Amino acid sequence: MTRNPLAQTALGPAVLAAIEHNEPPARRLVDDDLAAAFLPAPGRWLIGATRSALLRRLVIAAMDRSGPGLWANLTCRKQFVADKLDEALDDIDTVVILGAGLDTRPYRLARRSRIPVFEVDLPVNIARKSAAVRRALGQSPRSVRLVALDFERDDVLTALAEYGYRTDYRAFFIWEGVTQYLTEPAVRATLEGLRPVAPGSRLVFTYVRRDFIDGINLYGTPALYRRTRQRRQLWHFGLQPEEVAEFLAGYGWRLIEQVGPEQLVQRYIEPTGRNLTASQIEWSGYAEKT
Structure with missing residues (x-):
């Protein structure tokens, strides 16, 4: 498989979800029984090893040293998406995952609903996902469609229409862990391309703070800044929490809810009794098409 730097970032969240599934049920921040099966062989070996509580703690601690608070953010945001x-x-007609990576959500959802799900990602990630589904499940549920596109070049709704998407669908769009990897023109073009979606459609998304992207405030994570902004130039786009509502309104979306690290800790971490902090760098939001 081609080692596309952006495509490789799809592995990390799946590894975290799989490791979390090794926690006792009452301590899990996200519950994903398929995540390990969707990983390549080395990843499945790591997940097996982290059934040991000691090794699991060591892996989580190592992750938090490289990016303090990011373990909590990346796992809790998945539960935020699941809750929304x-x-x-009951109020939507379809689900569209923008930047699906190795997310198993469509396949877990298919166990209880026939709602159509469109998984959108780079061609290399769609090929990897298709292979992972065949390996883990044998075949894909009929409700799931894999759509290859490049957010920097392609129109989302045009690509979706080729797989049966209709603009009168009330859609639930999931844009998780993606916007920071796109240029600002690509983010704006994606939102502009979604203007025709039906009123009542929903959008749940994450973003990185722009003051981190610009190097103004590193929030105690200089190593993460060097990795994502200086060495590999992976992250490009950011927003400030106070400007999100106006930014979305310009494309016809009404911000319903926005959660930062304090809300994630209160909502998801404290009930488990675990001693984890969340990072200020990444925030999550939820909006409705007006």
Whole structure:
């Protein structure tokens, strides 16, 4: 498989979700029983090893040293997405995952709903996902469609239409862990391309703070800044929490809720009794099409 730097970033969140599944149920920040099966062989070996509580703690501690608080953010944001999807499920006609990576959500959702799900990602990630699904499940559920595109060049709705998406669908769009990897023109073009979606559609998304992207405030994570902004130039786009509502309104979306690290800790971490902090760098939001 081609070692595309952006494509490689799809592995990290899946590894975290799989490791979290090794926690006792009452301590899990996200519950994903398929994540390990979707990983390549080395990843599955690591997940097996982290059934040991000691090794699991060491892996989580190492992750937090490289990016303090990011373990909590990356796992809790998945549960935030899950909560919002569960709340909206009776009011929507389809789910669209923008930048699906190795997310197993469509396949877990298919166990309880026939709602169509469109997984959108780079061609290399779609090829990897297709192979992972065949290996883990044998075949894909009929409700799931894999759509290859490049957010920097392609129109989302045009690509989706080729796989049966209709603009009168009330859609639930998931844009998790993606926007920071795109240029600002690509983020704006994606939102502009979604203007025709039906009123009542929902958008749950994450973003990185722009003051981190610009190097103004590193929030105690200089190593993460060097890795994502200086050495590999992976992250490009950011927003400030106070400007998100106006930014979305310019494309026809009404911000319903926004959660930062304090809310993630209170909502998801404290009930487990675990001693984890969340990073200020990444925030999550939820909006409705007006």
